[in-house]
Amino acid sequence: MNITANRTSLPLSKRRRYLLDDQVGFVLRQAFQRHTTLFTEKMGAEITPTQWAVISKLHEIGACSQNLLGRQTAMDAATVKGVVDRLTKRGIVATAPDPNDGRRILVSLTEEGENLADLHIGRALDVTEATLAPLTATERGTLMSLLMKLR
Amino acid sequence: MNITANRTSLPLSKRRRYLLDDQVGFVLRQAFQRHTTLFTEKMGAEITPTQWAVISKLHEIGACSQNLLGRQTAMDAATVKGVVDRLTKRGIVATAPDPNDGRRILVSLTEEGENLADLHIGRALDVTEATLAPLTATERGTLMSLLMKLR
DNA sequence: TATTGTTATACTCTATAACTATA
DNA sequence: TATAGTTATAGAGTATAACAATA
Numbered sequence: 194m195n196i197t198a199n200r201t202s203l204p205l206s207k208r209r210r211y212l213l214d215d216q217v218g219f220v221l222r223q224a225f226q227r228h229t230t231l232f233t234e235k236m237g238a239e240i241t242p243t244q245w246a247v248i249s250k251l252h253e254i255g256a257c258s259q260n261l262l263g264r265q266t267a268m269d270a271a272t273v274k275g276v277v278d279r280l281t282k283r284g285i286v287a288t289a290p291d292p293n294d295g296r297r298i299l300v301s302l303t304e305e306g307e308n309l310a311d312l313h314i315g316r317a318l319d320v321t322e323a324t325l326a327p328l329t330a331t332e333r334g335t336l337m338s339l340l341m342k343l344r
Numbered sequence: 345m346n347i348t349a350n351r352t353s354l355p356l357s358k359r360r361r362y363l364l365d366d367q368v369g370f371v372l373r374q375a376f377q378r379h380t381t382l383f384t385e386k387m388g389a390e391i392t393p394t395q396w397a398v399i400s401k402l403h404e405i406g407a408c409s410q411n412l413l414g415r416q417t418a419m420d421a422a423t424v425k426g427v428v429d430r431l432t433k434r435g436i437v438a439t440a441p442d443p444n445d446g447r448r449i450l451v452s453l454t455e456e457g458e459n460l461a462d463l464h465i466g467r468a469l470d471v472t473e474a475t476l477a478p479l480t481a482t483e484r485g486t487l488m489s490l491l492m493k494l495r
Numbered sequence: 496t497a498t499t500g501t502t503a504t505a506c507t508c509t510a511t512a513a514c515t516a517t518a
Numbered sequence: 519t520a521t522a523g524t525t526a527t528a529g530a531g532t533a534t535a536a537c538a539a540t541a
Contacts, residue, residue, distance in 0.1 A: 209465070209466065209469050211400055211403075211404070211465045211468060211469060212404065213397055213400050213401050213404060213416075213417070215488075216468070216471075216472050217379065217472050217475050217476055217484075217487070217488065217491075218376070218379045218380075218383060218393055218471065218472065218475060219393075219397060219418070220488060220491045220492060220495075221372065221375055221376045221379055221491065222376060222393065222394075222397075222418065223418050223491075223494075223495045224372055224491050224494040224495065225369070225372045225373060225376050226418060226509095227494055227495055228368065228369045228372055228494075229369075229509090232369060233510095238510095241529090241530065241531085242369055242370075242373065243373075243530075243531065244530090246364055246370060246373075249362055249364050250364050252362075253362070253363065253364065258499080258500095259499080259500070260498080260499055260500070265364075266364070267370070267373065267374050267377060268531085268532085269532080269533070269534095270499075270500065270501090271500095271501090271502090271532080271533065271534080272531065272532055272533075274500075274501075274502090275530080275531075275532090276530090276531080279529095279530085294498095294499085294540080294541075295499095295539075295540050295541080296498065296499040296500065296539065296540045296541070297498095297499065297500080297540095298499085298500070314360070314362045315360065317362060317367070318360050318362060320367075320369065321367050321368050321369065324368050324369060324494065325368055325494075327493040327494060328490060328493060328494075332490055332493075333368075335486060335490065336368070336487070336490045336491070337366075337368065337371060339479060339483055339486065339487045339490070340368075340371045340372065340374075340375050340487070341371060342478040342479060342483075343374075343375040343378055343379075343475065343476075343478060343479075344371075344374045344375060344378055377532095380532090384533095389533095392506090392507065392508085394507075394508065395507090409522075409523095410522080410523070411521080411522055411523070412522095419508090419509085420509080420510070420511095421522075421523065421524090422509080422510065422511080422523095422524085422525090423508065423509055423510075425523075425524075425525090426507080426508075426509085427507085427508080430506095430507085445517080445518075445521095445522085446516075446517050446518080446522095447516065447517045447518070447521065447522040447523065448517090448521095448522060448523080449522080449523070496541100497540100497541080498539100498540080498541075499538100499539080499540075499541095500537100500538085500539085500540100501536100501537080501538080501539100502535100502536085502537080502538105503534100503535090503536090503537105504533100504534085504535090505532100505533090505534090506531105506532085506533090507530100507531090507532085508529105508530085508531085508532100509528100509529085509530080509531100510527100510528090510529090510530105511526100511527085511528090512525100512526090512527090513524100513525085513526090514523100514524080514525080514526100515522100515523085515524080515525100516521100516522085516523085516524100517520105517521085517522080517523100518519100518520080518521075518522095
């Protein structure tokens with residue numbers, strides 16, 4: 194009997210091999226890496242994908258409380274705070290107390306931030322296009338709907 | 345004319361709107377986040393997905409030069425060095441000079457590392473299963489092949 | 496009680512650039 | 519010349535936990 198081939202003492206019929214390249218997590222990481230490379234090439238190193246999520250979401254929906262902004266961009270409270278702090282320091286977003294709810298901070302794009310968003314939206318769409326370039330239109334739709342099911 | 349709706353002066357027919365939730369990069373990040381959460385739940389916080397890539401790849405192919413290991417796990421030289429350093433400090437991998445090529449360092453699993461790999465392979469397969477749980481078998485295959493095209 | 500946000504802390508991953516050593 | 523690896527440096531994202539303020 195080949196011990197090497199069956200380390201876990203499972204019956205051979207149920208033995209489960211592990212090939213890294215077949216695991217969805219590994220392939221997801223590589224796909225996201227590829228996307229990030231394209232993002233940096235087209236958007237410049239000054240904006241990261243995560244920062245762009247905040248900028249483009251504010252551009253889309255307008256001023257927004259910090260926690261809600263985090264939920265809209267898939268970040269927890271501590272993470273979104275760090276991102277907002279860095280963008281505030283650079284004059285891209287600004288914060289103000291919410292007059293209607295003393296707990297809340299309203300985050301919004303500054304004028305500079307709005308301009309930056311306007312200037313980069315076309316490039317951001319190019320990033321999506323470049324990332325999906327290896328796929329046909331049909332495949333792109335399939336991929337997006339499958340990925341959305343994984344959330 | 346509605347300026348707000350056409351900030352970029354593109355003709356309306358070609359105007360390109362940007363909805364964050366429709367961008368592949370954003371959805372990829374969320375899918376990878378979900379996977380990482382499941383990974384941490386099932387594997388424990390002591391092993392990250394990136395560290396597991398190194399461990400499982402060494403378990404799969406045996407000792408390997410550091411740079412080659414990086415290529416096999418989708419990390420550049422500086423990144424894989426950091427990961428190998430942390431795993432070395434914890435006694436999970438060990439390094440030794442390559443007798444056949446003075447430039448190279450051979451990285452391998454220690455006995456403790458081999459045991460750790462054996463113990464965690466089943467759980468790692470469970471992570472893949474849990475990540476893909478929302479999909480049918482056919483959908484899983486489709487997703488994997490589409491993701492692989494994006495690399 | 497639940498929600499919002501802050502702060503402190505820590506770790507990991509990631510990349511670039513300049514460098515040495517060997518093939 | 520090309521490859522392998524190191525080092526220094528920097529920044530970003532991520533999470534947890536404890537906490538204060540407000541609804």
